[in-house]
Amino acid sequence: MSVTLNPHAAAASIMETPMVEIERLSFWYGPKQALKDVGMAVPKHRITAYIGPSGCGKSTLLRCLNRMNDLVDGVRIEGAIRIGGTDIYDPALDVTELRKRVGMVFQKSNPFPKSIFENVAYGPRILGVQNRGDLQAIVERSLRAAALWDEVNDRLHDSALGLSGGQQQRLCIARAIAVEPDVLLMDEPCSALDPIATARIEELMLELKNSYTIVIVTHNMQQAARVSDYTGFMLLGELVEFGVTRQLFTNPRDKRTEDYITGRFG
Amino acid sequence: MHKLWRSGEPFIWLTGGALATALIMVVGLVVIIVGNAAGFFWPADVVRLTLTDGKVLTGPIADRERIPGKADAWREKIKVANRDLYGADFVWVDEAAIAKRERPTDVAVIERSEWGLLIGRIAALQEGGAVVARDAAAWPEIARRLPAAAGLRREIRGIEKGEIGAINFEQEKIRLSLRGLEARGVTSGADVQTLRARLAALQDAYRMHEARLTELRTRQTATMLVVADGGKEKALPLAQVLDVTFPNTMGSIAKAAHYVRDLWQFIAEDPRESNTEGGVFPAIFGTVMMVMIMSITVTPLGVLAAFYLREYARQGTFVSAVRIAVNNLAGVPSIVFGVFGVGFFIYGVGGAIDRLFYAEALPTPTFGTGGILWASLTLALLTIPVVIVATEEGLAAIPGGTREASLALGATKLETTLKVVLPAVMPSILTGLILAMARAAGEVAPLMITGVVKLAPALPMDGFWPFVHLDRKFMHLGFHIYDVGFQSPNVDAARPMVFATTLLLLVIVVLLNLFAIATRNRLRRKYATSAV
Numbered sequence: 030m031s032v033t034l035n036p037h038a039a040a041a042s043i044m045e046t047p048m049v050e051i052e053r054l055s056f057w058y059g060p061k062q063a064l065k066d067v068g069m070a071v072p073k074h075r076i077t078a079y080i081g082p083s084g085c086g087k088s089t090l091l092r093c094l095n096r097m098n099d100l101v102d103g104v105r106i107e108g109a110i111r112i113g114g115t116d117i118y119d120p121a122l123d124v125t126e127l128r129k130r131v132g133m134v135f136q137k138s139n140p141f142p143k144s145i146f147e148n149v150a151y152g153p154r155i156l157g158v159q160n161r162g163d164l165q166a167i168v169e170r171s172l173r174a175a176a177l178w179d180e181v182n183d184r185l186h187d188s189a190l191g192l193s194g195g196q197q198q199r200l201c202i203a204r205a206i207a208v209e210p211d212v213l214l215m216d217e218p219c220s221a222l223d224p225i226a227t228a229r230i231e232e233l234m235l236e237l238k239n240s241y242t243i244v245i246v247t248h249n250m251q252q253a254a255r256v257s258d259y260t261g262f263m264l265l266g267e268l269v270e271f272g273v274t275r276q277l278f279t280n281p282r283d284k285r286t287e288d289y290i291t292g293r294f295g
Numbered sequence: 296m297h298k299l300w301r302s303g304e305p306f307i308w309l310t311g312g313a314l315a316t317a318l319i320m321v322v323g324l325v326v327i328i329v330g331n332a333a334g335f336f337w338p339a340d341v342v343r344l345t346l347t348d349g350k351v352l353t354g355p356i357a358d359r360e361r362i363p364g365k366a367d368a369w370r371e372k373i374k375v376a377n378r379d380l381y382g383a384d385f386v387w388v389d390e391a392a393i394a395k396r397e398r399p400t401d402v403a404v405i406e407r408s409e410w411g412l413l414i415g416r417i418a419a420l421q422e423g424g425a426v427v428a429r430d431a432a433a434w435p436e437i438a439r440r441l442p443a444a445a446g447l448r449r450e451i452r453g454i455e456k457g458e459i460g461a462i463n464f465e466q467e468k469i470r471l472s473l474r475g476l477e478a479r480g481v482t483s484g485a486d487v488q489t490l491r492a493r494l495a496a497l498q499d500a501y502r503m504h505e506a507r508l509t510e511l512r513t514r515q516t517a518t519m520l521v522v523a524d525g526g527k528e529k530a531l532p533l534a535q536v537l538d539v540t541f542p543n544t545m546g547s548i549a550k551a552a553h554y555v556r557d558l559w560q561f562i563a564e565d566p567r568e569s570n571t572e573g574g575v576f577p578a579i580f581g582t583v584m585m586v587m588i589m590s591i592t593v594t595p596l597g598v599l600a601a602f603y604l605r606e607y608a609r610q611g612t613f614v615s616a617v618r619i620a621v622n623n624l625a626g627v628p629s630i631v632f633g634v635f636g637v638g639f640f641i642y643g644v645g646g647a648i649d650r651l652f653y654a655e656a657l658p659t660p661t662f663g664t665g666g667i668l669w670a671s672l673t674l675a676l677l678t679i680p681v682v683i684v685a686t687e688e689g690l691a692a693i694p695g696g697t698r699e700a701s702l703a704l705g706a707t708k709l710e711t712t713l714k715v716v717l718p719a720v721m722p723s724i725l726t727g728l729i730l731a732m733a734r735a736a737g738e739v740a741p742l743m744i745t746g747v748v749k750l751a752p753a754l755p756m757d758g759f760w761p762f763v764h765l766d767r768k769f770m771h772l773g774f775h776i777y778d779v780g781f782q783s784p785n786v787d788a789a790r791p792m793v794f795a796t797t798l799l800l801l802v803i804v805v806l807l808n809l810f811a812i813a814t815r816n817r818l819r820r821k822y823a824t825s826a827v
Contacts, residue, residue: 095703102609129705139696142719151714152704201700208704 045072048212048242049094054108056089056266058101063089065266067108071212071259076234076243078257078274080250082289085263087246091214094244095131096124113211129156132205136217138197140189140204145172145181148189148200152208167207174240175203176233195226202233206241213237215245219252231256250290254278262286328801331794336557338542338550341402341414344373344388345395351524352386353402354414355542362389374788376404376412380527384411384788398543403434405521406538407531408448408567411788415523417539421530423516437519437533444515444533451511454504462501464759469494475655561795570749570779571789575796579803580754581667581747581769582736586807588671588765589678589735590728596675597682597731598724604683605690606712618687625680633741636673641665641745661766665746667755668765673745674738678731685730689723690716725815729808736804739773747774749782772800 047070056064063086071077079087092098093110096117110117117127129152140148149168150158158164168185172178177199181192189200198218205213215234219227234243234256247253253260254274261271262283270277270286281287299305339355346352358372369390378384405413419426420433420440428436469490476487515534522528540553564574600621608614645662653661662668693716701711739747748768755767780786780793 097699097703100699100702125705125707127705128703133700133703135696135699135703137694137696139694139700141697141700141715143715151701151706154714155704155706155710204700204704 045075047071048073048113049244050109050111051090051093052109052111054090054093054106054110056086056093056098056107057105059103063266064093067263067266067268069261069268069271071242071244073242074238074240075258076238076245076256077259077261078253079244079246079261079263080248080253080289081263081269083248086266087261087263088216090263091216091244091246094212094214095128095133097133099124129208130210131212131214132208132210133214134198134201134205134216134218136220138194138201138221140192140197140200142188142190144186145189145192145200146185149203149207152204156208171203171207172200174206174237175199176229176236177203193226195222195229198222198226198230199233202230202237206237211242213241213243215243217246217248220248227252250278262289264289325801328794328798331791332798335791335795336554336561338404338540338545338553340398341404341542342373343397343399343402344393345397346388346392347394348392352388353399353524357385374412375524376414377410377523377527377529378785379410380523380529384785400541400543402541402543403521404540404542405531405536406540407535408537409535411568411572411785413521413523413529413531415521415529417519418522418528419520421518421520427517433519434539437517437536437539440517440533441536441539444517444536447511447515448534451508454508454511458504459501460753461759462497462504466494466497466501469497471653471655478655562799566750569783570775571783571785571792575770575772575775575799577751577754578770578772578775578796579799580756581751582772582800582803583807584755585667585671585674585742585769585771586732586736588667589674590732592672593675593678593682593731594724594728597679597727598686600679601683601686601690602712602716605687606716621680621683625684628740629677629738630740630744632673632677633744635676636669636741636745637665640669640672645669664766665744665748665768666766667746667769670742670746670769673741674735677738677741678735681731681734682724682727685727686720686724689720689726692723693719721818722815725811725818729811729815732807732811733804736807737773737800739771739777742771743774747771749774749778772796772803776800 049071051067051069051071054064054067055062067086067090079090081087089098093106094112094117098104098106106118112127112131115122141151143151146168149171150164153164153167158167169178169182172181177196180196181200189197192200198221202213202218219230222230231252234245237243238258245253245257257274259272260274260277262269262277262281262285264285270281270283272282277286278290281290287293341353341355343351343353352373352375354373354375356371357374359369360372362368362370371388371390373386373388374384375381375386376384399416401416402414403417405415407413417433417437418430420428420436427433473487473490473494476482476490481487512534515532517533518530519533519536520528520530542550545553561574562579563576565576566578567573604614604618641663645660645664645666649657649661649663697715697719698711701715702708706714746768748770751768751770753764753767755764755769756762757764776793776796779789779796783789
């Protein structure tokens with residue numbers, strides 16, 4: 030299946046299987062509109078990055094994808110989001126089911142004040158996995174996938190809060206993929222990390238994209254350029270431009286995109 | 296001057312000085328209590344004073360002070376004991392009036408079950424009026440018989456408390472059942488017959504035990520004759536003798552052994568003689584049990600309230616007002632809570648329970664009077680703000696990201712609260728509980744009107760079903776201190792006991808706290824709540 034995915038930039042047609050489809054999405058925090066008529070498709074098993082200045086709505090867009098914005102009082106949403114073909118704002122849909130399919134890694138690493146093992150096992154336990162052997166297998170697989178196993182396998186039952194910042198963030202990734210979601214959302218996952226830890230996470234993302242569809246929000250344009258297959262540039266709640274990363278960075282179609290990526294932005 | 300102030304040095308001294316003052320006060324408090332309490336059980340040497348007017352006084356020196364208004368003149372307080380012979384335990388003697396001071400080795404200090412200490416020389420042992428041994432030969436004979444006398448005393452007490460206690464308990468239950476039947480108009484029939492038959496059987500059993508008691512009592516015919524100062528004689532039945540010591544002949548090791556034994560008796564035994572003698576075990580038991588019941592009630596209640604306030608309620612003016620009200624509740628004088636406890640718990644809830652479930656016992660109240668349950672609930676109410684505030688602070692300290700992480704994994708709000716937030720806030724809950732326990736264990740005023748008594752006939756927990764008797768009145772260390780120190784007929788004699796009891800209360804509060812702190816630290820280690 031192939032579709033034309035960017036209504037704002039008909040020239041950039043992306044010929045891939047879409048995992049997440051966003052249609053004419055508008056979003057308000059109370060009276061303030063945070064997203065204006067955003068439309069795009071996130072391709073399956075690719076890394077899609079949202080870039081843009083602070084307050085442009087990229088995090089809001091990301092948090093619409095697993096309905097974390099529901100937790101905020103007084104929000105309003107228009108338009109549609111489909112993940113794997115299911116309308117996620119369908120009133121009949123169980124939001125916890127959605128969140129099991131759409132995992133999230135946050136800007137600030139937020140491991141639970143529990144042991145490393147319990148952190149990773151938390152999601153599977155919520156899903157009803159109780160068998161100790163199954164849990165152990167899941168924990169090992171997830172930690173290996175998050176490239177953390179070799180560093181922590183001898184202290185799985187120590188507190189997760191004793192890990193370094195980068196390790197904590199990889200633990201959060203392991204925790205998110207332990208429930209095998211379809212989509213992994215990452216909200217500036219490296220903004221609190223040093224360059225070495227950042228590099229490790231980026232490496233990890235490139236490995237994970239074989240199994241997961243990843244959407245990442247980042248402040249760091251170099252990071253978007255390094256890891257993502259597709260990039261969307263947002264400004265003041267609008268999706269200004271969306272396309273193949275290389276093309277967007279080397280040959281932007283919109284003046285505003287060019288200004289931003291060349292640093293000429295106020 | 297201005298420069299000195301700017302340097303910040305005086306302020307550092309000021310803060311350090313404030314801390315030092317606080318420390319000195321706390322240490323001073325502990326030192327005074329320990330100093331006064333520690334000597335209580337030490338067998339002091341007995342001194343025999345012969346005064347210039349020929350009067351003889353024998354007993355340990357309790358105090359020495361300067362005579363007011365006279366330079367270089369001292370007087371001594373001597374504990375002559377023998378309240379039944381002299382009328383007063385203590386005598387003040389001017390040192391100028393003392394002609395001779397000696398330490399006789401033949402003076403015995405006898406602890407007995409009535410009238411406090413007896414101090415004097417053992418003159419003879421009598422058996423049924425006939426003298427068995429005299430003077431120096433008397434003591435070995437007595438020492439040989441004392442264990443048997445103590446055994447008999449224990450047996451009598453065992454029958455009184457155990458068998459007869461059980462019969463009384465059973466009888467009361469049958470009596471209430473009969474009254475209940477009567478209230479429903481049933482005065483004859485099979486039920487009444489069975490109950491009456493059981494009652495009769497119990498009364499037979501009672502008569503049997505009564506006869507056994509009489510027999511045991513008549514077996515005790517041995518009496519020791521003690522000669523006190525001024526040639527006064529006292530015939531003391533061996534049955535009443537708890538302990539005989541000759542302090543002037545005892546070495547340090549013997550005294551230390553005696554000290555430990557007395558200390559143990561103080562902790563493990565029932566009080567005697569309107570609390571001025573014997574132990575304080577029922578008060579320890581009552582205090583600890585009350586704190587336990589209070590903790591069991593206050594923790595869930597306070598934690599749930601805090602969870603609603605912080606996790607579910609929409610933060611706004613109303614919630615802020617509630618929070619301020621809860622904080623202020625902590626400042627309400629405790630007697631106000633006591634009055635509320637009397638009005639609400641005892642008359643309201645207790646009265647209703649009596650009318651519904653214990654109607655046959657009325658007008659004698661069961662729950663409609665002070666009891667350990669109502670005292671504990673009153674204290675739970677008193678300490679609930681502490682638990683709420685501590686829990687709320689703990690909840691506020693959990694990063695929002697932790698909750699988000701759980702929700703993003705598909706957990707519901709309830710799962711997040713129970714599996715992530717509750718374990719993380721556990722140390723704070725325990726902190727709240729520690730503060731609540733510390734406050735509750737030391738509180739006396741509200742207890743005095745909600746169930747604490749000077750002398751409780753039975754512990755609130757025993758071997759009779761349902762084992763825990765929440766309706767019973769109980770004894771409490773805090774009230775015990777007040778009672779012994781300021782309400783007893785013999786305040787002077789009881790004063791060391793006040794300090795000993797105070798020290799014990801202090802120790803119990805510290806132990807309860809240490810237990811809670813250890814639990815909290817174990818949890819903290821488990822979750823190692825350090826920042827990144």
